[in-house]
Amino acid sequence: MILADSAWELTDPYFGSTDTLVRSMYICTRFSIMAQKPSIPKGTRDFSPAALTKRNYLFNTIKKNFERFGFQPIETPSFENSGTLLGKYGEEGDRLIFKILNSGDFISKVDDLTYTAKNSNSLAPKITEKALRYDLTVPFARYVVMHQNEIDFPFKRYQIQPVWRADRPQKGRFREFYQCDADVVGANSPLQEAELVLLYDAVFTDLGLTGTCIKINNRKILSGISEVIGAQEHLMAFTVALDKLDKIGEEAVKHEMLAKGIPESAVEKAAPLFNLKGSNTKKLEILKDFLSTSALGIEGVHEVETIIHLTETVGLQTTALQLEVTLARGLNYYTGAIFEVSAPEKVQMGSIGGGGRYDDLTGIFGLNDVSGVGISFGLDRIYLVLEELKLFPEHLDTSLQILFLNFGEKESLAALKLVNRYRAAGFRADLYPTAAKMQKQMKYANKRNVPVVILLGTQELEAEQYIIKNMSSGEQSVKSMDDPIQLPKWEF
Numbered sequence: 001m002i003l004a005d006s007a008w009e010l011t012d013p014y015f016g017s018t019d020t021l022v023r024s025m026y027i028c029t030r031f032s033i034m035a036q037k038p039s040i041p042k043g044t045r046d047f048s049p050a051a052l053t054k055r056n057y058l059f060n061t062i063k064k065n066f067e068r069f070g071f072q073p074i075e076t077p078s079f080e081n082s083g084t085l086l087g088k089y090g091e092e093g094d095r096l097i098f099k100i101l102n103s104g105d106f107i108s109k110v111d112d113l114t115y116t117a118k119n120s121n122s123l124a125p126k127i128t129e130k131a132l133r134y135d136l137t138v139p140f141a142r143y144v145v146m147h148q149n150e151i152d153f154p155f156k157r158y159q160i161q162p163v164w165r166a167d168r169p170q171k172g173r174f175r176e177f178y179q180c181d182a183d184v185v186g187a188n189s190p191l192q193e194a195e196l197v198l199l200y201d202a203v204f205t206d207l208g209l210t211g212t213c214i215k216i217n218n219r220k221i222l223s224g225i226s227e228v229i230g231a232q233e234h235l236m237a238f239t240v241a242l243d244k245l246d247k248i249g250e251e252a253v254k255h256e257m258l259a260k261g262i263p264e265s266a267v268e269k270a271a272p273l274f275n276l277k278g279s280n281t282k283k284l285e286i287l288k289d290f291l292s293t294s295a296l297g298i299e300g301v302h303e304v305e306t307i308i309h310l311t312e313t314v315g316l317q318t319t320a321l322q323l324e325v326t327l328a329r330g331l332n333y334y335t336g337a338i339f340e341v342s343a344p345e346k347v348q349m350g351s352i353g354g355g356g357r358y359d360d361l362t363g364i365f366g367l368n369d370v371s372g373v374g375i376s377f378g379l380d381r382i383y384l385v386l387e388e389l390k391l392f393p394e395h396l397d398t399s400l401q402i403l404f405l406n407f408g409e410k411e412s413l414a415a416l417k418l419v420n421r422y423r424a425a426g427f428r429a430d431l432y433p434t435a436a437k438m439q440k441q442m443k444y445a446n447k448r449n450v451p452v453v454i455l456l457g458t459q460e461l462e463a464e465q466y467i468i469k470n471m472s473s474g475e476q477s478v479k480s481m482d483d484p485i486q487l488p489k490w491e492f
Contacts, residue, residue, distance in 0.1 A: 043167070043175025053396050055383060058207070059160060062180045062377055065203045066158035069195065071182050074157050076139040082131045088138045088364065090332045092240065096165045098132040098175075099124060132164040136181040137333070137361070137374060144185055144372075145365040153186030153370075172349050172381045181355075183374030185362070190303060193337045193357065194310035196375045197321055200341060200353060203377065205317045208391045211344030212352070215324035218304050219334050219356070221287065224297015225273065225325075228290065231266040236332070238262060238270075243328035250274050273325050280308050280323045287325065303337060335359040339375055343385045352381045402429040402487075403450045405441050407457040415456045418466065418481070425485040445471060452487060 040046065047055065066073075079100055086094050102109075106127045133139050136159045144151065160180045167173055182199060184192045197214055204212050222242070226235045237260035245253050253274070257267050273290070276283055284305055291297030304323060311321055319341075329338045336357030343349040355375030362370045386392050402422055404415040415431050422429040432441045445453050455467040464481045468488060477488045 041175065043169035043173075045174070045176075049399060050397060053399060054387075054392050055379070057392065057396055058379055058383060058386075059180070061206050062203055062379070063158070063160065065199060065206065066180075066182055068202070069156075069182070069199050071156045071158040074140075074143060074159055075161060076133070076136070076143055076159070078162070079130045079132050080139055080142065082129055084142050084365075085131050085134055085138055088333060088361075089134060090236065090240065093134060093332075096167055097134050098164045098166050099128040100130040100132065101128055102130075134165060135163050136161060136179050136376070137183065137358070140181070140183055140374075141358075141361040141372070142365055144370065145362050145367045148367060151186075154184055154192075155186055156182070156184045158182045172384055174380055178379045180377040180379055181374055182376075183372055185370055185372035188357075188359070188371035190306045190310065190337075192373050193307045193339075194314070196339070196355065196373065197307065197311045197319075198314060198316070200339075200375065200377075201316045201319045204319055207382070207386060209344070209382070209386065209389070210318045211346070212319045213342045214319050214321045214353075215327050215340045215342065216304060216307065216321060216337060217324055217327035218300035218337050219328075220296050220300025220303070220336060221291070221325065222300075222328055224291040224294035224300060225270060226266075227294045227297065229266040229269040231262050231270075234260060234262045234266075239328040242326050245274060245326045276325045280321070283323045283325065284308075300336070307337060329354060329356060333358040333361045337373070341378075343381070344389070347385050347388050349381055349385055352378045352385060354378075397449045398451060399428065400430055400448050400450050401427050402452045402454060403441075403445045403448070404429065404431040404454045404456065405438070406432040406435045407455075408435045411456050411458065411461055414461055414481075415454070415466075418454070418456065421485050427485075427487075 063073075082099065085097055089097075110126045140157065140159065144155065158181060160178065162176055162178050164176050167175060169175060182196065184195075197216075200212075200214055204210075219239075222239050223232075223235060226232050226238050231238055234257075238257060241253050241256040241260065241262075244256070248256075250271075254267050254271070258264060276286060278286075284301060287301050288298065291301060308321060308323070324340075327338060327340055329340060334356040336359060338356035339354055340351045341353035343352050353376060355373070357371070357373040359371045360368060361372060362368070404419055406412045406415070412431060412435070419429050419431050432444065442453070451471055453469045453471060455469060460466050465478055466481065468477045468479060470476070470488075475488075
């Protein structure tokens with residue numbers, strides 16, 4: 001019997017129909033109109049078991065190398081006080097920060113003048129005091145300042161957590177994504193930059209991702225360029241526009257620079273550097289000549305030269321280190337070397353990593369003269385690259401190694417005891433929950449890519465034996481219940 005649970009059901013003539021089918025169809029139709037189809041916000045994703053297995057493979061590979069290089073893990077809250085984040089990433093970065101509305105009746109606390117002005121810049125501070133973190137570096141700087149008396153410097157930390165940006169979603173660009181960061185604070189030696197280049201190389205080598213390129217530049221070089229061309233007062237506008245060169249092209253970059261007030265003569269003077277070609281040695285020589293009148297620019301050139309020399313001395317396995325004069329990375333806090341990692345040329349993808357040196361990021365929180373340098377792995381983009389190049393190991397799909405088939409109550413009880421013995425021996429094992437048809441259980445095993453099924457039916461139970469079946473070859477092996485827990489040495 002279908003009962004009414006609202007007023008419209010009691011009064012509607014169709015609901016009152018004595019035909020059960022009519023009433024059922026009517027209620028389903030009514031509720032389908034009322035219920036909204038579920039969805040998730042743009043720029044976010046659900047992850048299936050198969051996808052999450054691959055992501056965990058990436059997490060584990062990166063984490064393993066972080067720890068091999070001596071980094072220690074920390075975690076910070078998913079949201080910070082707005083004052084911690086705002087003003088640290090430049091104008092464009094601040095625009096992409098997700099702000100969190102204050103709890104309670106936040107609008108009642110806004111005065112009429114501010115409310116009627118409808119100016120988001122003056123309204124925001126009155127209705128929001130917290131924001132989702134934009135990256136892991138600024139929260140890390142805040143962490144260092146708050147815990148400075150507990151930290152042994154130089155402090156090498158790694159952090160693997162999600163971040164949020166109100167960006168326009170597109171391929172490889174999400175609003176919620178994970179960053180995998182490694183930073184060193186309390187040391188300003190170029191050895192740290194060289195170590196981070198080697199860390200990138202170690203991770204990409206373990207992933208089998210050949211053909212990646214680590215681009216390097218220095219913010220001091222960019223400051224020197226702006227000084228030489230006569231645009232020093234437009235440094236931020238110059239670097240923000242320059243950072244878009246590979247995305248929008250040379251003409252569009254020049255147009256943006258001019259629109260930002262950079263003199264045309266300065267833009268033309270810098271133009272030869274937009275397409276600087278050749279080896280690292282050749283580029284360094286050209287820069288030394290171009291920046292000969294800028295002490296800061298020459299200092300940046302020498303820093304890059306040292307990092308390149310150190311990494312070449314050790315040797316990179318699968319990546320290339322390339323000086324890229326137009327690399328700017330538009331974040332305000334970088335002061336020295338900057339990095340960006342590009343995917344292999346055969347894959348259409350933006351950067352899959354980046355970072356740089358920040359000489360006094362902790363200074364914004366009251367702790368001066370603490371130099372730091374760090375890099376980040378773009379896990380979500382690296383995932384897409386590995387997927388496109390088919391570089392994920394095949395065995396990752398084997399989330400379950402052994403499935404015990406279910407032949408009934410007595411048989412399943414005996415199988416359950418065996419399942420626990422196999423689990424205790426380190427195998428990923430499970431028992432099919434019901435005594436369904438054999439065909440259905442085997443179909444389930446195939447869909448789960450289970451390499452081994454174990455059969456324990458009535459005859460096997462009486463003989464105190466069970467059968468191990470190789471799902472690939474069909475080969476079978478009979479074992480006694482008392483035998484040691486192990487699988488035959490098959491090739492899977």
